[in-house]
Amino acid sequence: MTESTIITGQFVRISQTPASIGERLVALVIDYILIGLFVFSTVTLFSSFRLYSDLTLIIFLVTVYLPVLFYSFLCEMFNHGQSIGKKIMNIRVVKADGSTPGISAYLLRWLLFPIDGPFTGGLGLLVVLLTKNSQRMGDLAAGTMVIKEKNYRNIHVSLDEFDYLTPNYRPTYPQAADLSLEQASVITRTLESDRKDRTRHIAQLAGKVQKLLSVTPREDSQEKFLQMILRDYQYYALEE
Structure with a gap:
């Protein structure tokens, strides 16, 4: 079938x-x-x-x-x-x-x-x-x-996994709209990585994203912060 x-x-x-x-x-x-x-x-x-x-x-x-x-x-x-x-x-x-x-x-x-x-x-x-x-x-x-x-x-x-597509969704980080497709892809690959040093890479990338977008994380972990950034980026990408 x-x-x-x-x-x-x-x-x-x-x-x-x-x-x-x-x-x-x-x-x-x-x-x-x-x-x-x-x-x-x-x-x-x-x-x-x-x-x-x-x-x-x-x-x-x-x-x-x-x-x-x-x-x-x-x-x-x-x-x-x-x-x-x-x-x-x-x-x-x-x-x-x-x-x-x-x-x-x-x-x-x-x-x-x-x-x-x-x-x-x-x-x-x-x-x-x-x-x-x-x-x-x-x-x-x-x-x-x-x-x-x-x-x-x-x-x-x-x-x-796609609750950001619901009509009442409100982005946590509007600055995510400024990310490029390549930068969003880097975040995706880092989050999906199963390397032993994954935690270190996530921490490094989270710091770079904070400086790039001039935002302060609201989440209690760097991984959740990147997930929210990526989710908000996808929200704005669909709005275009």
Whole structure:
């Protein structure tokens, strides 16, 4: 399965791998098996009690029919895009931009599932095969996709690193805008270095940056100071 590169609403480029048809089908089978076991055990339990017919119908409706009917919607909404089957298969529903779907997206996926499957003889499987991000019709309508779990973690780590792109971000060091691309690259390479004398290089570079930009660090460490300088530089670079 090839990776899908997307641009988020925060203009961050990330890559994610859509779940395969096989993984999605196995997850669905697991869910159906669990639903079957739940229905069988519940009906067996009810049959051991002698209840009035109207009361039996109400109890069956509340404890069996409604949970089964809304199973996928409730699981995905309250378990961050995962039913039990999806969790076992390590796949998850996300928005196409990598963010977490809202209630309306989960609801739309649930409402369109009969069209993807039972009512059309599995037309959704064909749509999954033909779409770039392996989306069924419910996904296309809701703007969602199903991805591998490891990509979900990587996406949100990536988004956390780009909080300077949010509309309410205010630079700590406006002077960072005066840095050149080469100077910003030096800071990046120094911070990413794994050399034994990394701490000394960071200290030396932090001192040079302070003198160059005529700023006084507000952070409690030189490394954090350089990280903030680089973050503010990137903020201004995107404004140009």
